[in-house]
Amino acid sequence: MALIDSSGTRPSLPLVDRVAAGIRALPARPEVVIDEVPAPTRLATYALAFSAQVHEAEGAEVASGRLVLLHEPAGHEAWDGEFRLVTFVRATVEPDVAGDPLLPAVGWSWLLESLDTHGLLARAVGGTVTQVSNESFGALSSQPSTAEVEIRGSWTPVVTGDVADGLLAHARAWVDLLCTAAGLPPLPDGVVALPRPRPGR
Numbered sequence: 001m002a003l004i005d006s007s008g009t010r011p012s013l014p015l016v017d018r019v020a021a022g023i024r025a026l027p028a029r030p031e032v033v034i035d036e037v038p039a040p041t042r043l044a045t046y047a048l049a050f051s052a053q054v055h056e057a058e059g060a061e062v063a064s065g066r067l068v069l070l071h072e073p074a075g076h077e078a079w080d081g082e083f084r085l086v087t088f089v090r091a092t093v094e095p096d097v098a099g100d101p102l103l104p105a106v107g108w109s110w111l112l113e114s115l116d117t118h119g120l121l122a123r124a125v126g127g128t129v130t131q132v133s134n135e136s137f138g139a140l141s142s143q144p145s146t147a148e149v150e151i152r153g154s155w156t157p158v159v160t161g162d163v164a165d166g167l168l169a170h171a172r173a174w175v176d177l178l179c180t181a182a183g184l185p186p187l188p189d190g191v192v193a194l195p196r197p198r199p200g201r
Contacts, residue, residue, distance in 0.1 A: 015163060015164055016046055016048065016069070016071055018164045019048070019069065019164050019167045019168060019171075020036070020048050022164065022167075022168040022171070023036075023048075023050055023067075023168065023171050024036060026168070026171060026172065026175065028052075028175050029175075029179060029184065031054050031055050031056070031057075031179070031182070031184060032052055032053070032054050032175060032178065032179065033052060033053045033054075033055070034050055034051070034052045034175075035050065035051050035052070036048070036049070036050055037049050037050060037051045037066070039068065040068060043068075043070050043086075044070035044071055044072050044076070044084070045071065045072050045073060046070070046071040046072075046073075047068060047069065047070050047071070048068070048069050049066065049067065049068045049069075050066070050067045050171075051064070051065070051066050051067075052064065052065050052066075052067070052175070052178055054091075054178050054179060054181075054182040054184065062091060062092050062182045062183065063089065063090065063091035063092065063178055063179075063181050063182035064089075064090050064091075064178075065087060065088060065089040065090065065174070065177075065178045065181075066087065066088045067085065067086070067087050067171065067174050068085070068086040068087070069083065069084075069085055069167065069171075070083065070084040070085075070086065071083050071084075072084075078124070079123075079124060079156045080123045080124050080156050081123060081124075081156040081157070081158075083156065083157055083159075083167065084154060084155070084156055085154060085155055085156075085157060085170055085174070086153075086154040087111075087151070087152070087153050087154070087174055087177070088150070088151070088152050089150070089151040089177060089178055089181050090148055090149070090150045090151075091148060091149055091151075091178075091181035091182050091183075092146070092147070092148055092182075093147050093148060093149050094147065095133065095145045095146070095147045097147065098131050098132070098133045098147030098148070098149070099131070099133065099147075103129070103131055103149060104129035104130075104131065105129075107129040107149050107151050107181070108127065108129050108151070108153075110151070110177055110180045110181060111125075111127065111151060111153045111177055112125070113180075114173040114174070114176040114177040114180065115155075115170070115173050117173070117176060118169055118170075118172060118173045118176070120157065120158075120169055120170055120173055121157075121158035122155035122156060122157055122158055122170075123155070123156040123158060124154075124155065124156045125153070125154075125155040125156075126153065126154060126155075127151065127152045127153030127154060128151075128152050128153075129149065129150065129151050129152075130149070130150040130152075131147075131148075131149060132147065132148040132149070132150060133145070133146075133147045134146045134147070149181065151177070151181065157170045
């Protein structure tokens with residue numbers, strides 16, 4: 001899957017193709033697996049999409065997410081720009097944390113801080129944070145309680161200099177958001193994560 005336009009064809013657009021290639025090769029932590037997925041066809045003239053899963057050392061998935069890059073060459077009034085990034089992140093949390101009324105504000109701060117940590121600017125930032133708790137009853141009462149936080153957000157990247165490099169910096173911030181939601185500690189400056197085989201491979 002790669003860049004597609006609203007007609008379902010794949011035009012030649014080197015800038016966004018370069019961004020797609022950069023995200024596919026994005027240096028990520030060994031706990032993070034990134035895959036290109038089919039992009040939506042009706043949200044913008046051009047679009048590409050990626051999914052990601054974050055796994056614990058034992059292989060259990062603790063967070064997942066999706067990033068969609070939309071491009072409207074003539075600009076989009078609601079976006080206040082030509083590009084729009086849209087994300088959805090879901091992460092497992094402790095059941096007692098899921099009931100914390102501060103969790104939505106904390107979850108939203110993770111997105112803002114991921115951009116700020118990379119020194120990135122954005123316009124028209126918006127989104128929602130949802131707390132999800134599941135309790136099992138009756139024949140399923142032996143199953144443990146589960147809880148998740150879901151973060152939905154979108155923003156218009158403010159890019160100076162090389163556009164493709166700027167968009168890739170926003171994609172790196174998205175990976176940081178995933179890792180924060182998964183509860184992974186940040187890597188020290190100068191430390192490069194080594195890749196590991198994907199789960200099940």
